[in-house]
Amino acid sequence: MAYEPILTKHVGEPNSYTLDFYLRHQRGYDGLRKALTLTPADIIEQVKASGLRGRGGAGFPTGLKWQFVLKDSPKPKYLCCNADESEPGTFKDHVLMERNPHLLIEGCAIACYAIGAKVAYIYIRGEFYHVQEILEAEIEKAYQAGYLGRNVFGSGFDCDVYVHRGAGAYEAGEETALIESLEGKRAQPRIKPPFPAVAGLYQCPTAVNNVETLCNVPLIVLNGPAWFTGIGPEKNGGPKLFCISGHVKRPGVYEASMQTTLRELIYDHAGGMLDDRPLKAIIPGGSSVPLLLPDQLDIAASFDSIQKAGSLLGSAGLIVLDDTVCMVWLAMNLLHFYRHESCGKCTPCREGCDWLFKLLARLEAGEGQARDLDLLFGVSSNIVGKTLCAFGDAAATPVLSTMKLFRAEYEAHVREGRCTLPAGWRATHPVLVAH
Amino acid sequence: MSFHPPMEYAPARFHKSERELAEPGGAFAYTPENQAKFDANAKRYPADQRKSAILYALYLAQAQQGYLTAAAMRHVAGQIGCTAAEVEDVVSYYTMFFTKPVGTYVLNVCRTLSCALRGAERVTEELVATLGISPGETDPTGTFTLLEVECLGACDRAPVVLVNDDWQEGLAPDQVRGLIDAIRTRGRAAFTGCHLHQEKNRGGA
Numbered sequence: 049m050a051y052e053p054i055l056t057k058h059v060g061e062p063n064s065y066t067l068d069f070y071l072r073h074q075r076g077y078d079g080l081r082k083a084l085t086l087t088p089a090d091i092i093e094q095v096k097a098s099g100l101r102g103r104g105g106a107g108f109p110t111g112l113k114w115q116f117v118l119k120d121s122p123k124p125k126y127l128c129c130n131a132d133e134s135e136p137g138t139f140k141d142h143v144l145m146e147r148n149p150h151l152l153i154e155g156c157a158i159a160c161y162a163i164g165a166k167v168a169y170i171y172i173r174g175e176f177y178h179v180q181e182i183l184e185a186e187i188e189k190a191y192q193a194g195y196l197g198r199n200v201f202g203s204g205f206d207c208d209v210y211v212h213r214g215a216g217a218y219e220a221g222e223e224t225a226l227i228e229s230l231e232g233k234r235a236q237p238r239i240k241p242p243f244p245a246v247a248g249l250y251q252c253p254t255a256v257n258n259v260e261t262l263c264n265v266p267l268i269v270l271n272g273p274a275w276f277t278g279i280g281p282e283k284n285g286g287p288k289l290f291c292i293s294g295h296v297k298r299p300g301v302y303e304a305s306m307q308t309t310l311r312e313l314i315y316d317h318a319g320g321m322l323d324d325r326p327l328k329a330i331i332p333g334g335s336s337v338p339l340l341l342p343d344q345l346d347i348a349a350s351f352d353s354i355q356k357a358g359s360l361l362g363s364a365g366l367i368v369l370d371d372t373v374c375m376v377w378l379a380m381n382l383l384h385f386y387r388h389e390s391c392g393k394c395t396p397c398r399e400g401c402d403w404l405f406k407l408l409a410r411l412e413a414g415e416g417q418a419r420d421l422d423l424l425f426g427v428s429s430n431i432v433g434k435t436l437c438a439f440g441d442a443a444a445t446p447v448l449s450t451m452k453l454f455r456a457e458y459e460a461h462v463r464e465g466r467c468t469l470p471a472g473w474r475a476t477h478p479v480l481v482a483h
Numbered sequence: 484m485s486f487h488p489p490m491e492y493a494p495a496r497f498h499k500s501e502r503e504l505a506e507p508g509g510a511f512a513y514t515p516e517n518q519a520k521f522d523a524n525a526k527r528y529p530a531d532q533r534k535s536a537i538l539y540a541l542y543l544a545q546a547q548q549g550y551l552t553a554a555a556m557r558h559v560a561g562q563i564g565c566t567a568a569e570v571e572d573v574v575s576y577y578t579m580f581f582t583k584p585v586g587t588y589v590l591n592v593c594r595t596l597s598c599a600l601r602g603a604e605r606v607t608e609e610l611v612a613t614l615g616i617s618p619g620e621t622d623p624t625g626t627f628t629l630l631e632v633e634c635l636g637a638c639d640r641a642p643v644v645l646v647n648d649d650w651q652e653g654l655a656p657d658q659v660r661g662l663i664d665a666i667r668t669r670g671r672a673a674f675t676g677c678h679l680h681q682e683k684n685r686g687g688a
Contacts, residue, residue: 062682124529136595136634146679174538174579175591175635177648178679210527215538215577218633232534232563234576250532293597293638300639335596335634365638367597378596385595385633391576475604 053303054287055263059147065182067189070150077150077195079266083158084203086269088119091162095265097273099285103140104130104221104258105334105363106438107351110265114255116245117163123252127160127168128244130226131259134173134218135334136385137365140289141259143301145172146179148263149186155262157196157207158269163255167208170259171226174215184211218389222437223256224248225391236393237437260289280305284350292318294368295325306350306361310340313349314368325370329453333362335382336442338449339369374469375454376461379446380408386443394435400427401443408447411458414466421458425451505571505582508552513562517543521562533563537573541580550581578632586621586628588666591645594631597638605656606642607631613663626667640678651676 058064058073070076083091096111117125129152133141145152156168172180187209190196198206212230219225220235227249229235248254264286268276277285284306290313293299297319304313310332314320321327329339332349337360347353354361369378387401407424410416428444435441451458460468513521521540528535540562544555556570563570574580592598592607607618610629614622621628637643640652651662654676665673674680 133636134634137597137638139636139638142636173636174577175645178650178677208527212527212535213538213542215541216579216632217577229538230535231532232537232565232573234573250529291638293641294600299597299641331596367600367638369600373600381594381596381599388633473600473602473605475608 051304056303059143064147065149067150077154079270080154080157081201083161083269084201084205088162094273095268098268098276099283100264101351102258103260110261114163117255118246118253119164121253125163125165126249126252126254127165128226128254128256129156129168129170129259129262130256131170131172132214132221134221135363135365137293137367138334138363139291140301144259144263145183149183151263152259153187153190153209155265156209158265159262160207161205166206169210169212169230171212171214171230174213180211180213219391236391239436280307281348281350284352291365295322295370296368297322306348308349309346310349311345321370328369328371328373331367333360334365336445337362338445339453372471374467375450375457376412379450380412382446383408396431396434397440400431403427404447411461412467416462418462505553508554511554511558517547534565537563550584586626588646589628591630591632593635593643595634598641598643601641602656603642606654606659609656609659613660649674652678
């Protein structure tokens with residue numbers, strides 16, 4: 049049976065972002081209306097039963113996260129929606145907020161009700177200003193229509209949703225760093241525990257959820273947990289957005305169940321390889337996860353099966369690489385990213401990323417030595433597991449993964465004293481200036 | 484004589500945190516409109532948590548003046564009720580704040596993997612050749628600033644260049660010269676590269 053998109057069914061239609069459209073075509077705010085007739089504990093039970101897993105990268109069960117929020121604390125509770133989508137290769141929340149903002153607003157309101165919060169902050173990355181304008185205008189419409197504000201649907205439930213604009217920090221996507229940034233500080237992670245559910249924003253109990261996660265909540269309340277688990281494999285239920293970029297014919301956001309295989313995503317949804325070149329490797333979950341090889345494409349694109357294959361679904365950002373991609377260049381490109389974005393709090397990550405980039409740039413320029421390969425491995429291994437947040441592991445992954453799978457390319461760079469795969473789409477004089 | 488082998492230590496670009504303090508700049512105060520905007524925004528946060536409005540306050544100051552001077556940061560500190568050092572701490576962390584004058588048009592070329600796979604390095608090269616400046620620099624007329632930035636989150640429309648707050652999507656290297664000419668002659672009216680503009684032109688959204 050062909051999969052019928054749910055979250056993105058209407059995104060191609062010109063007025064899909066308006067309140068009218070949402071009310072007419074997506075049973076708009078019926079989920080919230082129904083939620084307010086239930087108790088918060090019922091909603092958390094339903095979300096737990098649905099098995100909804102966080103769509104931001106870690107795949108942590110959302111219901112459990114909400115259950116951990118200290119309900120009997122005298123302090124106010126907060127919901128933070130993580131819309132700081134910055135993982136390279138990920139652009140799904142971008143589409144949801146731009147084309148279906150009311151689904152997110154409704155999800156925020158239900159989540160607030162479930163955890164006992166009265167205020168939700170949507171932390172959106174600074175570069176998404178055109179998306180923010182749409183989102184803020186639609187939030188205003190929701191206020192006017194009485195879906196937000198005081199005494200929603202006469203239930204006595206108050207809910208405010210505000211958009212908070214970030215200013216260009218990848219690290220603000222980490223939940224405790226997001227909270228720090230929301231408090232007006234540098235986006236640097238906190239030591240956990242205490243987890244945000246106990247002491248988060250302003251030291252109050254806080255839930256931090258990804259945009260796509262919250263967009264699934266109205267659907268679960270409306271259609272029930274059994275409907276949700278019925279989509280996709282066990283423990284990996286529900287609709288899922290996949291972002292496909294790189295060397296494919298039709299890059300874009302595609303919705304599917306997690307039963308879909310990686311091969312179907314690349315060759316059916318995204319139209320196959322650009323110029324029909326051979327596939328060399330894919331990055332299945334944003335730049336922070338290990339690569340998979342062409343013989344691993346027939347696995348389901350679910351959290352569990354990709355993990356079994358040795359990688360992670362992460363944020364479901366598939367980056368497809370054809371045979372023109374030099375793996376040393378790829379690692380260098382990504383380490384330039386991590387080096388720039390490291391928040392600087394933990395020494396192994398701050399210093400390690402810089403040294404990894406320098407070593408890779410040297411290899412790529414043909415000036416590397418054989419011992420640099422051991423050094424790369426040593427520096428990477430000394431970052432993994434030695435930092436406060438997952439950034440360190442993420443930054444070392446492109447190096448460790450490409451060295452494991454394509455060591456011969458590294459050796460060829462040393463042996464021949466040049467890049468052995470200079471593709472036409474790359475610069476003739478790579479600009480490596482730090483800024 | 485040292486027993487240490489000669490080694491490169493602390494060259495000019497060694498420390499990524501190396502930066503210059505912001506120029507003092509002339510007197511700065513919000514215009515009445517910006518003051519009203521700030522006051523409205525600060526109400527979104529609990530009364531004892533005004534610092535949460537700092538990013539918004541800095542965006543306002545930057546929009547008013549083009550970049551952030553020490554005087555502007557002191558003004559923001561006064562608005563928030565924190566020290567100027569705390570403001571500078573924040574400013575120096577986030578990449579979207581400028582502490583030096585920038586051109587009328589800031590060209591942010593996404594250089595991360597998905598865009599690079601579709602030719603972003605060539606886009607940068609073309610921009611360097613067309614404008615005669617390197618990434619990080621502003622041209623002598625103060626019209627363009629060229630920056631290479633990390634993933635902009637629009638990888639399906641690679642390569643992407645963010646011009647101020649406007650997106651130019653799917654910008655092929657051979658279209659770069661045309662875009663720069665169009666911006667020079669028509670200003671903001673040349674920003675047509677975002678799919679949202681194209682939908683508006685088709686009579687849609």
